[in-house]
Amino acid sequence: MAIQTNNLRRLLHTVEALSELGPALTAEREFSETSRLMLSAVMEAAGAREGALFLFSEKPAVLTSTTALGFALMPDPAFIPLLPKHVHALTAARGPIVLNSSTYSVFLSSNGNVAPELFKCLAPLKAGGRLAGVIGLGRRPGEALYEDSELDALELLCSYVALAVQNHALTQTIAQRVSENLRLMASLHGFYDNALEAFASAIDVKHVNIHGHSLRVGRYAAAIGDAMGMDPNEVASLRSAGYLHDIGKVAVDRRLFGKTSALDPDEFREMADHTTVGHQIVRSVTFPWPRIPETVRWHHERSDGSGYPDKLMQEEVPLSVRIIGVADSFDAMTTVRPYRAPLSIGSALSDLVRLAPEKFDPNVVQALLIQVRRDAVGSSRTPLLEGTSVNIAAADIDHLAATLQHKVSRGKIISI
Ligand SMILES: [Fe+2]
Numbered sequence: 497m498a499i500q501t502n503n504l505r506r507l508l509h510t511v512e513a514l515s516e517l518g519p520a521l522t523a524e525r526e527f528s529e530t531s532r533l534m535l536s537a538v539m540e541a542a543g544a545r546e547g548a549l550f551l552f553s554e555k556p557a558v559l560t561s562t563t564a565l566g567f568a569l570m571p572d573p574a575f576i577p578l579l580p581k582h583v584h585a586l587t588a589a590r591g592p593i594v595l596n597s598s599t600y601s602v603f604l605s606s607n608g609n610v611a612p613e614l615f616k617c618l619a620p621l622k623a624g625g626r627l628a629g630v631i632g633l634g635r636r637p638g639e640a641l642y643e644d645s646e647l648d649a650l651e652l653l654c655s656y657v658a659l660a661v662q663n664h665a666l667t668q669t670i671a672q673r674v675s676e677n678l679r680l681m682a683s684l685h686g687f688y689d690n691a692l693e694a695f696a697s698a699i700d701v702k703h704v705n706i707h708g709h710s711l712r713v714g715r716y717a718a719a720i721g722d723a724m725g726m727d728p729n730e731v732a733s734l735r736s737a738g739y740l741h742d743i744g745k746v747a748v749d750r751r752l753f754g755k756t757s758a759l760d761p762d763e764f765r766e767m768a769d770h771t772t773v774g775h776q777i778v779r780s781v782t783f784p785w786p787r788i789p790e791t792v793r794w795h796h797e798r799s800d801g802s803g804y805p806d807k808l809m810q811e812e813v814p815l816s817v818r819i820i821g822v823a824d825s826f827d828a829m830t831t832v833r834p835y836r837a838p839l840s841i842g843s844a845l846s847d848l849v850r851l852a853p854e855k856f857d858p859n860v861v862q863a864l865l866i867q868v869r870r871d872a873v874g875s876s877r878t879p880l881l882e883g884t885s886v887n888i889a890a891a892d893i894d895h896l897a898a899t900l901q902h903k904v905s906r907g908k909i910i911s912i
Contacts, residue, residue, distance in 0.1 A: 527664045531563045534657045538631055539565060541649045542617070542642065546634025548574060551661060552627045557583050559608075559630055567614065567634060576608035587627045591651040592619040594642055617642045619654045623662035631657065688736065688784060696739035699746060703753030705834060706745070709827055714738030716823035716864070719880050723863035724819075733785035734819055740788055741795045741820050744774025756834045771796055771805050787816045795820045798855040818857040822848060822864060825856070830884070841868065841881065842888035849900045858904045862897060869893045 531549050539547040546566035550559035561574040578586075585602050593603060594617050604612035615632035622628060631654060636642065642650075696710035718735035726734070748770050752763055759767060775793035794817045797803035799810050813821075829844035839847070845865060852858040867880045872890045879886075 528562060530660060530664075532565070534660060535563050535565055535631065538619070538650065538653050538657065539633065541653055542633055542646045543636050543640075544617070544633040544642075545637055546614070548615075548632045548634075549657075549661075550574075550576070550630045550632065551665065552578075552583075552621075552629050559604075561610075570614075571609045574608065574610040576604055576610060576612070579605060583627060586618070586620045586630060587622065587625075589618075589620050592617055592642075592647045592654070594647070617647070617650070619650050621654055621658035621661050623658045628658050628665060629661040684784070689732070692736050692739040695743070699740075699742055703750055705753050705832065706742075709831065710739050710742055712827045713741060713820065713823045715882075716826060716867075716880065717819050719867045720819050720823060720860055720863040723866045724859065729785075730816075733787055734816060736783070736785060737788050737791040737816060737820055738823055740774075740778060741792055741824060742770060742774065743777055743792060744770030744772070746777075747773045754834050758835075768796070768804050787814065790814060791817050791820050795824055797821070799857065800854045802855065815857070815860075819860050822856050822860045826864060840887050841884070842892060845888070845893070845896055849896050849903075852900060853904060858900055862900055865893050865897050865900070 535547050535549045539545070544566075548561045548564035548567065548570060550561050552559055557578040557580070559576040559578060561570070561572070564570040564572070564574065582603055582605060589603075593599070595603070595612075595615055597613075600606075600612040603618055604615070606612060614634055616635060617633040619631040619633070620627060621630060631650075633642070633650075692714075693711065696714060699710050700706050700708055714735045715738070717738040718731050721731040721734040748767055752759060752767055755763070771793050775789055778792050779789045781788075794803075794806065794808060794813060797806065797808040797813045797817065798821070799813060799818075801807050801809045803813075826844055826848060829839045829847060830841060832838045845861075845868065848856055848861045848864070852861045868886065868888070869890050870877065871879050871881050871886045872888060872893060
């Protein structure tokens with residue numbers, strides 16, 4: 497009668513534990529909390545006062561504790577390396593195993609930071625026939641032995657726990673693969689950046705008058721994109737587009753870059769053709785960013801249709817191209833040309849504001865003003881205008897920004 501009463505009580509505990517486990521397994525919780533809830537339910541049903549839940553990882557084969565309850569001395573985490581024979585024995589076991597001095601070494605090694613003798617009973621957690629973890633139970637109240645009814649309850653609960661552990665392991669694997677892919681992508685982008693920087697330098701070496709031009713245009717375009725709130729991938733795309741925008745200049749006669757008088761019509765056509773020649777060069781290349789070929793072709797297009805080679809109008813000029821257009825013009829204005837001295841930063845910005853919105857996108861010019869203003873007030877970030885003195889006060893930039901705003905809101909050009 498007493499045995500029957502005990503069995504009934506145990507059955508009741510198991511059902512209670514199962515009803516508690518359901519919500520615990522499905523709730524959005526940290527796995528450490530879920531594993532603690534699972535372990536305490538299992539211990540309750542098995543009548544254990546000490547227990548630990550271990551996760552199994554295959555390479556190298558090791559059990560690592562995720563939670564332990566009731567043990568006076570248990571390292572956190574506890575780990576137990578396993579030999580192939582241990583993995584095989586745990587996988588082949590049909591249900592929980594009561595341990596004794598002659599069976600410890602069959603299932604566990606002594607090479608970890610916890611003594612196998614602490615465990616009196618092991619419940620392998622298996623999902624799809626593969627070992628996912630182990631629950632190790634220690635002593636019971638009064639040093640009582642684990643009986644068949646408790647082992648049955650344990651086996652039933654452990655099939656649920658195994659699924660939760662397996663699910664967690666899969667999530668971890670996916671998270672790890674995603675992070676590896678992101679790392680790989682980041683390193684590829686780094687590779688592209690370096691390769692394209694080298695390309696930009698190769699273009700700019702064509703003539704002393706364009707030294708550093710492509711690199712600066714890439715930097716300015718990225719800074720503008722940043723100030724416009726673009727995401728890092730778009731900013732990286734703008735930087736690369738800036739590096740490559742003048743790639744067609746490799747086909748232009750070097751003599752034209754040093755000419756101190758105006759280009760004659762044939763010379764102008766040859767120079768202008770760097771857009772279409774560049775487009776031919778890059779259009780068959782697969783870049784991580786799709787906008788590069790159109791930027792190379794259209795960076796001399798202007799909103800009023802006065803640009804080349806396709807005389808695009810207004811919104812026909814994509815935003816990324818408008819950004820490169822402003823960055824390109826700003827650098828051209830502020831560097832020396834064979835026929836003129838460089839404009840000051842203030843004069844160049846003033847010209848850009850004057851030519852917006854007819855030729856330049858006012859939002860893009862505004863973003864450039866924001867970045868130059870950061871230089872003017874000595875912001876702690878890397879200066880936009882490296883090696884150039886910012887000879888314009890923040891108040892003057894604010895005045896230009898207000899003028900730009902006024903022009904846009906009135907929808908017409910005013911002189912500044
Ligand atoms: Fe160009």
